Amino acid sequence: MQTASFRKTLLSVMMGTLAICQTAMSTPSTGSALAKEDTPQTPAARPGAPWWKEAVVYQIYPRSFNDTNGDGIGDLNGITAKLDYLKTLGVDTIWLSPHFDSPNADNGYDIRDYRKVMSEFGNMDDFDRMLAEMKRRGMRLIIDLVVNHSSDEHRWFVESRQSKDNPYRDYYIWRDGRDGGAPNNYPSFFGGSAWKKDEATGQYYLHYFARKQPDLNWENPKVRAEVYDIMRFWLDKGVSGFRMDVIPFISKPDGLPDLPAENLAHPEFVYANGPRVHQYLQEMNREVLSRYDAMTVGEAFGISFEQAPLFTDARRRELDMIFHFDLVRLDRDGWRKKDWTLPELKAAYAQIDRTGGSHGWNTSFLTNHDNPRSVSHFGDDSPEWRAVSAKALATMMLTQRATPFLYQGDELGMTNYPFHGIEDYDDVEVKGQWHDFVESGKVSAEEYLSHLRQTSRDNARTPMQWSAAPNAGFTTGTPWLAVNPNYAQINATAQVDDAGSVYHHHRRLMEVRSQIPALIHGEFRDLDPANPKVFAYTRTLDDKRYLVLINFTRETVAYDLPEGLKIAATLLDNGAAQPPLQPGAASVSLQPWQATIYQL
Ligand code: TEU
Ligand code: CA
Numbered sequence: 001m002q003t004a005s006f007r008k009t010l011l012s013v014m015m016g017t018l019a020i021c022q023t024a025m026s027t028p029s030t031g032s033a034l035a036k037e038d039t040p041q042t043p044a045a046r047p048g049a050p051w052w053k054e055a056v057v058y059q060i061y062p063r064s065f066n067d068t069n070g071d072g073i074g075d076l077n078g079i080t081a082k083l084d085y086l087k088t089l090g091v092d093t094i095w096l097s098p099h100f101d102s103p104n105a106d107n108g109y110d111i112r113d114y115r116k117v118m119s120e121f122g123n124m125d126d127f128d129r130m131l132a133e134m135k136r137r138g139m140r141l142i143i144d145l146v147v148n149h150s151s152d153e154h155r156w157f158v159e160s161r162q163s164k165d166n167p168y169r170d171y172y173i174w175r176d177g178r179d180g181g182a183p184n185n186y187p188s189f190f191g192g193s194a195w196k197k198d199e200a201t202g203q204y205y206l207h208y209f210a211r212k213q214p215d216l217n218w219e220n221p222k223v224r225a226e227v228y229d230i231m232r233f234w235l236d237k238g239v240s241g242f243r244m245d246v247i248p249f250i251s252k253p254d255g256l257p258d259l260p261a262e263n264l265a266h267p268e269f270v271y272a273n274g275p276r277v278h279q280y281l282q283e284m285n286r287e288v289l290s291r292y293d294a295m296t297v298g299e300a301f302g303i304s305f306e307q308a309p310l311f312t313d314a315r316r317r318e319l320d321m322i323f324h325f326d327l328v329r330l331d332r333d334g335w336r337k338k339d340w341t342l343p344e345l346k347a348a349y350a351q352i353d354r355t356g357g358s359h360g361w362n363t364s365f366l367t368n369h370d371n372p373r374s375v376s377h378f379g380d381d382s383p384e385w386r387a388v389s390a391k392a393l394a395t396m397m398l399t400q401r402a403t404p405f406l407y408q409g410d411e412l413g414m415t416n417y418p419f420h421g422i423e424d425y426d427d428v429e430v431k432g433q434w435h436d437f438v439e440s441g442k443v444s445a446e447e448y449l450s451h452l453r454q455t456s457r458d459n460a461r462t463p464m465q466w467s468a469a470p471n472a473g474f475t476t477g478t479p480w481l482a483v484n485p486n487y488a489q490i491n492a493t494a495q496v497d498d499a500g501s502v503y504h505h506h507r508r509l510m511e512v513r514s515q516i517p518a519l520i521h522g523e524f525r526d527l528d529p530a531n532p533k534v535f536a537y538t539r540t541l542d543d544k545r546y547l548v549l550i551n552f553t554r555e556t557v558a559y560d561l562p563e564g565l566k567i568a569a570t571l572l573d574n575g576a577a578q579p580p581l582q583p584g585a586a587s588v589s590l591q592p593w594q595a596t597i598y599q600l
Helices: 004-026 032-037 076-081 083-089 124-136 155-160 221-237 277-287 308-312 342-356 386-397 428-439 445-455 492-496 502-515 517-521
Strands: 057-060 093-096 113-117 140-145 195-197 204-206 241-244 295-299 321-323 403-407 523-526 534-541 544-551 557-560 569-573 587-590 595-599
Touching (some): 076 124, 113 124, 124 140, 140 221, 277 308, 308 321, 308 342, 342 523, 342 534, 386 502, 386 544, 428 445, 492 502, 502 569, 517 534, 534 557, 544 557, 544 587
Parallel strands (some): 057 093, 057 403, 093 140, 295 321
Antiparallel strands (some): 195 204, 523 534
């Protein structure tokens, strides 16, 4: 997928990093972050660890969370009303998907005013109240920073498109066309060309996503200063950090040359490798982040495992963590679903863990608002195995050496939606793909839809299932996107009342995680990477060692512990009815989808 020349560039970037790292190591440190990270690498209980390493983050997609005024759209007051639910679950940090003023071409990922609350979600008073109520419960809030692009309705763009000499012209990326067409062959993720001709001046503007999402020109120092101001505005209000949308894309390739043919299907590998991304992130860190106790997590679409430390090595002072996509996208190529194997999944975990190294930190997540439901994806969402497999996945997700990011509804084992036709989808991405692949005759509607059912982002965007009341208790009106018909069986009210539910398993896992430093900071070791049925790994900190065993099948699997390991006690299991174990046991009869944390 990556061209030879691209690989060469990558290599030289990596060599550059090495040089930087060495310099950092041999220079006496001045900043406290550097000093802390440079202490010896042996894992230890870390009283001084930054809060975000020990946090469990819960992602809220506000549109689909909880509607309090009956307009069918979730709102900020709806979040405030559910804070006790989240507190009891055990999450301490919330990531809120965009809550800013937006015409909603991409559900808020197209921002019209970065300092205003989306009117559908409420107003600034609602925001302030929500944040105060979070703080009162000892919870933190991180918000979405979407600054690769804005909405075309943002006042900067409204100005920018007026004329070539408008003071805001250089806030965006404008080019003349080539041979009567777009300036180059860049594709948009949401279909068609990444360029749109604008009649006012006859020039084209760049949009990696929808036409209503023009890319900002980070080369312009004024744009960067505006972004830093926006960040300060929200940090000064009391938010605790940012999830940064497609942040590696902010620096555009010099000269914007055509993509080589082999990159056209996956332009992210080029878009994510602009020459100045690290310069900008270091500047952002210097100007803003270093002055606050803020956490950052970059959505690193297009970034390989090898490149990850360029963003997250603390000595480089860029971001704290990134989201890698190699794991959640393991089994797909764009909208196409592919098969996956457990050894591939385990390899992704092992690689993610290695990229953190001793100077970085990772994220653990199995889905978000851009991916299918985790139980339908990596588990088994048939009625018989749904709950136990969702719990098994939770065990895996919450016992990694990484900050877990749990997506709303996953704590209930919510499933993919039973889509029928194209009319069931809302997503702007689907509309673009339908046009490019189906309407163009490249792919049959049937084939596209059969894959889309499993890969669509809308699977994760159906409303939260609060109760067995109409519309799952999400709204008293008409929900903006259909509620999954299984809400009578799968909902929060029923699960809060049931000690054996997926919800309570998440709660117990978070409790255990918060009490056992080894489960957060301990070294991760995959004991049996090639085993196609069982994920077996240890987490070790000083003299404390824990073993996690997860059976990824519907069968009972007799499992002999490798390396002469012996089980001392069972710490937490997922309720798959396994026979009691004798202390000192060296083999386990793993029940279907059994997931257990043992003490060794
Ligand atoms: O996502 C970008 C991204 O990495 C992809 O998931 C993308 O949405 C698409 O699925 C590629 O095929 C971020 C946001 O998370 C997403 O919701 C936005 O639509 C997008 O950026 C644009 O802001
Ligand atoms: Ca509402």
